[in-house]
Amino acid sequence: MERGKMTSDQVVAELIGMGFEFDDVKEAIKAVGPSLDDAVEFILNGCCRKSRNVLGSSTSSLGGSTSSKKSAGKMRQLSIIEHLQCGRKPNKSSKFTNEPHLVMPSSVRLLGTALGSKESLPETSNAIIPCYKDEDDIGRSDWEMEVKNILNKHFGHSFLKPFQKEALAAWIAHKDSLVLAATGSGKSLCFQIPALLTGKVVVVISPLISLMHDQCLMLAKHGVSACFLGSGQIDKSVEEKAMNGIYGIIYVCPETVLRLIGSLQRLAESRGIALFAIDEGHCVSKWGHDFRPDYRRLSILRESFSTENLKFLKFDIPLMALTATATIRVRDDILKSLCMSMDSKIIVTSFFRPNLCFSVKHSRTSSLSSYEKDFHELIEIYTRKKKFGKAHQLMSKNLEHAPDNTSRTATCDMFEPDTIDDDDAFSESDSEVGMSNECRSASSKDKKLSVEYLEDECDVFQDTDDLDVSCGEFSGQSTAKILNESDSTDAYDLQSRSEERLKLQLGPLEEGPTIIYVPTRKETLSVAKFLSRFGVKSAAYNAKLPKAHLRQVHKEFHDNILQVVVATIAFGMGINKLNVRRIIHYGWPQSLEAYYQEAGRAGRDGKLADCAVLYANLTRIPTLLPSQRSEEQTKQAYKMLSDCFRYGMHTSSCRAKMLVEYFGQEFVQKKCFLCDICTKGPPEAHNLKKEVTILMQAIISHNGQNRFQDVSYNDAIEPGVSCRRFVEKSNLKRLISTIREQHHEFISSDLLWWQGLARVLEDKGFIKDGDDKAHVQIKFPEPTESGLQLLRSENRPFYVYPEADMMLSMRNRKPYSSFAEWGKGWADPEIRRQRLKRKREGSWKRPKERKMVKPDMKTVRGRLVAKILKRR
Numbered sequence: 035m036e037r038g039k040m041t042s043d044q045v046v047a048e049l050i051g052m053g054f055e056f057d058d059v060k061e062a063i064k065a066v067g068p069s070l071d072d073a074v075e076f077i078l079n080g081c082c083r084k085s086r087n088v089l090g091s092s093t094s095s096l097g098g099s100t101s102s103k104k105s106a107g108k109m110r111q112l113s114i115i116e117h118l119q120c121g122r123k124p125n126k127s128s129k130f131t132n133e134p135h136l137v138m139p140s141s142v143r144l145l146g147t148a149l150g151s152k153e154s155l156p157e158t159s160n161a162i163i164p165c166y167k168d169e170d171d172i173g174r175s176d177w178e179m180e181v182k183n184i185l186n187k188h189f190g191h192s193f194l195k196p197f198q199k200e201a202l203a204a205w206i207a208h209k210d211s212l213v214l215a216a217t218g219s220g221k222s223l224c225f226q227i228p229a230l231l232t233g234k235v236v237v238v239i240s241p242l243i244s245l246m247h248d249q250c251l252m253l254a255k256h257g258v259s260a261c262f263l264g265s266g267q268i269d270k271s272v273e274e275k276a277m278n279g280i281y282g283i284i285y286v287c288p289e290t291v292l293r294l295i296g297s298l299q300r301l302a303e304s305r306g307i308a309l310f311a312i313d314e315g316h317c318v319s320k321w322g323h324d325f326r327p328d329y330r331r332l333s334i335l336r337e338s339f340s341t342e343n344l345k346f347l348k349f350d351i352p353l354m355a356l357t358a359t360a361t362i363r364v365r366d367d368i369l370k371s372l373c374m375s376m377d378s379k380i381i382v383t384s385f386f387r388p389n390l391c392f393s394v395k396h397s398r399t400s401s402l403s404s405y406e407k408d409f410h411e412l413i414e415i416y417t418r419k420k421k422f423g424k425a426h427q428l429m430s431k432n433l434e435h436a437p438d439n440t441s442r443t444a445t446c447d448m449f450e451p452d453t454i455d456d457d458d459a460f461s462e463s464d465s466e467v468g469m470s471n472e473c474r475s476a477s478s479k480d481k482k483l484s485v486e487y488l489e490d491e492c493d494v495f496q497d498t499d500d501l502d503v504s505c506g507e508f509s510g511q512s513t514a515k516i517l518n519e520s521d522s523t524d525a526y527d528l529q530s531r532s533e534e535r536l537k538l539q540l541g542p543l544e545e546g547p548t549i550i551y552v553p554t555r556k557e558t559l560s561v562a563k564f565l566s567r568f569g570v571k572s573a574a575y576n577a578k579l580p581k582a583h584l585r586q587v588h589k590e591f592h593d594n595i596l597q598v599v600v601a602t603i604a605f606g607m608g609i610n611k612l613n614v615r616r617i618i619h620y621g622w623p624q625s626l627e628a629y630y631q632e633a634g635r636a637g638r639d640g641k642l643a644d645c646a647v648l649y650a651n652l653t654r655i656p657t658l659l660p661s662q663r664s665e666e667q668t669k670q671a672y673k674m675l676s677d678c679f680r681y682g683m684h685t686s687s688c689r690a691k692m693l694v695e696y697f698g699q700e701f702v703q704k705k706c707f708l709c710d711i712c713t714k715g716p717p718e719a720h721n722l723k724k725e726v727t728i729l730m731q732a733i734i735s736h737n738g739q740n741r742f743q744d745v746s747y748n749d750a751i752e753p754g755v756s757c758r759r760f761v762e763k764s765n766l767k768r769l770i771s772t773i774r775e776q777h778h779e780f781i782s783s784d785l786l787w788w789q790g791l792a793r794v795l796e797d798k799g800f801i802k803d804g805d806d807k808a809h810v811q812i813k814f815p816e817p818t819e820s821g822l823q824l825l826r827s828e829n830r831p832f833y834v835y836p837e838a839d840m841m842l843s844m845r846n847r848k849p850y851s852s853f854a855e856w857g858k859g860w861a862d863p864e865i866r867r868q869r870l871k872r873k874r875e876g877s878w879k880r881p882k883e884r885k886m887v888k889p890d891m892k893t894v895r896g897r898l899v900a901k902i903l904k905r906r
């Protein structure tokens with residue numbers, strides 16, 4: 035039955051089926067009408083404020099009534115094996131249903147909800163069973179069978195993925211664990227199932243309210259009681275109910291869990307806590323891309339919920355940290371920072387997402403420029419206009435009048451757009467028809483949401499308090515087979531996998547929405563505005579836009595109304611829409627971790643999806659987005675940005691391989707068969723022995739000179755303090771200038787080309803950066819021991835695959851003087867030569883002197899300028 039066409043009665047039946055109380059259901063439908071989703075949301079948000087005694091009415095095994103809680107007293111902490119043993123043979127003697135060991139069949143138990151449901155618990159389920167004496171009697175398959183039932187019944191999946199099974203096995207053995215699995219692989223089940231299996235509470239620490247909110251909604255639809263606490267929870271009684279054991283799963287942000295330690299300890303004693311799950315665990319690590327200081331304080335959990343501290347516990351309550359993006363350094367930091375036990379289990383599954391097609395497209399232009407060129411393919415896809423001529427004309431016309439500064443023409447893109455035909459009609463009214471309400475309202479409210487309205491700011495983090503900006507799609511569809519298979523590391527059949535991938539490659543990229551990530555808030559608006567003009571249903575999303583707008587964007591995106599969302603990273607974690615077909619990074623991402631997480635939002639249905647870094651500007655080295663960082667964090671952030679830059683510059687290694695290896699994993703497949711490098715192949719390798727020798731010699735000779743300059747300045751200026759800044763370091767740019775001067779054949783060679791070569795030498799360990807500060811691109815090269823050896827191996831060739839910047843500069847050779855103005859560039863021998871030649875020939879004219887503008891005496895600056903001029 036379609037959800038949209040349900041009658042009130044059907045909605046009531048569904049909600050009761052989910053386990054909600056009839057009174058709550060009635061109240062919700064009265065408030066929001068016969069909409070299943072809205073009603074669930076209404077109830078979960080705690081909007082049902084009835085005077086009835088909720089606590090007293092709960093008899094659910096997942097809920098804990100006040101009376102039963104009192105009666106239950108202190109309970110023995112049972113292992114999951116014991117639970118399962120108990121669950122087999124009913125014992126009629128028990129009166130209490132909330133005791134963890136009084137386990138009823140999961141199918142019955144799961145119907146109990148946050149608000150309690152008399153109907154959901156038949157009397158016969160009040161069962162207690164004598165436990166097996168010997169734990170060894172129980173085979174491993176017992177819990178697996180139980181889990182399988184839960185999976186089937188409540189989530190509609192047939193099997194646990196291998197990594198999920200491993201994570202649950204670690205939890206059953208009462209071990210702490212760190213689960214590393216690709217985005218969208220199903221990490222949530224690892225902590226949701228323990229609540230369903232034991233009837234105890236699982237506490238999930240999550241960084242965003244919207245993420246918690248969506249997971250609660252999704253769980254409610256699967257008939258599992260859950261709540262979220264913290265600033266986003268409008269019903270203050272939810273916290274009390276949660277601490278009384280009413281909910282099976284409690285989502286909290288770190289600050290809240292730290293505040294509630296005492297109450298949670300009491301909860302551990304009464305109903306029992308099965309697990310603490312730290313979702314998006316990379317937030318713990320300051321080496322990660324999304325560090326949250328509050329996450330670090332979660333170390334208190336290990337101590338507070340250990341047998342040493344809580345005498346009623348038989349074993350420490352396990353911790354489970356989960357993330358999709360953690361390098362080896364981040365993993366170690368998570369384990370250490372959370373004080374996880376020494377025998378913690380680390381479960382690493384393949385980071386490889388076989389259906390994602392990675393690519394990088396470069397240009398020499400600024401990322402803000404040339405929307406026309408950069409997005410013409412995307413516009414073509416969504417407007418279904420095969421012939422793009424009229425659209426192109428319209429585009430140019432519009433851009434002429436565009437108020438914002440978005441249309442600087444590209445000078446030399448590496449990949450030119452296809453030729454444009456001039457037929458088909460394309461009118462502005464077409465584009466208006468295609469526009470979503472949101473876009474229309476955005477453009478009508480131009481003044482409010484104009485590009486000028488917001489400064490060129492960036493969203494550096496997703497805000498914890500992204501209150502009720504809902505995201506997530508809960509279609510209940512399982513991810514495609516191919517994703518399941520990617521986890522099965524055993525029985526790995528390389529050959530058939532390659533074939534499968536090739537088949538995938540043959541299939542077309544299906545239709546579906548696109549997310550464009552841009553670095554600044556301003557650009558979200560300008561790109562969305564640009565796309566809307568050409569009929570693409572697009573909307574901007576950044577943290578500073580009104581909440582109502584953001585909510586609307588989420589809704590339209592999930593309802594497949596919007597074709598493109600242009601967003602900062604604020605449109606981030608928790609986007610679990612299955613059919614996202616394209617993720618475009620328009621400009622450099624800040625790290626490969628962030629990139630992989632954002633790219634991972636594509637293709638969750640297992641079908642082919644595109645992940646492109648589009649038109650990364652090669653002439654400008656990427657910079658860090660502004661944020662408050664310590665010196666150490668700045669260094670780390672530069673390192674991560676540099677890794678990302680290198681990923682984009684590489685031309686010879688499979689992109690999926692680079693990404694997977696970045697996370698410390700071996701890429702057994704060797705090739706992904708889909709990325710731009712696998713499909714086009716690497717460029718021709720060149721023997722650059724001569725160039726390498728010249729560069730190395732320049733570096734060595736410069737460094738040799740500098741050594742003598744080190745001492746005297748130190749003592750004179752700041753005794754005892756190293757004064758590298760006073761020493762003339764071998765700046766790469768200056769070295770290249772010297773090479774140009776001294777070697778005639780390189781007189782017109784491009785800086786970009788040499789920078790690429792220096793990076794190759796650095797990657798191979800022949801040079802290193804001699805600066806204390808971190809740089810994205812090597813700045814002050816110094817030779818290493820192997821670099822010196824390389825110079826000695828005179829006759830050996832040195833083959834290099836030109837990097838993207840090297841290729842671009844080879845492709846767009848231009849005389850070096852072309853970017854020099856009068857007064858600039860005299861130091862460059864080629865500029866000097868050309869200018870002198872033109873002067874001799876008489877073709878050179880001194881540029882006209884700029885007319886002096888009279889200073890404005892009304893401004894402070896103007897008065898200052900006037901004063902200076904007067905002095906002259």
Ligand SMILES: Nc1ncnc2c1ncn2[C@@H]1O[C@H](COP(=O)(O)OP(=O)(O)OP(=O)(O)O)[C@@H](O)[C@H]1O
Binds near residue numbers: 192194215
């Ligand atoms: N065993 C399974 N079989 C089939 N599908 C599954 C299984 N487990 C989870 N899924 C599906 O995988 C999808 C993603 O799940 P989930 O949101 O838990 O992923 P995640 O790993 O937490 O992703 P992210 O890194 O974005 O947080 C969901 O649609 C879920 O239904």
Ligand SMILES: [Mg+2]
Binds near residue numbers: 221222313
């Ligand atoms: Mg998740």
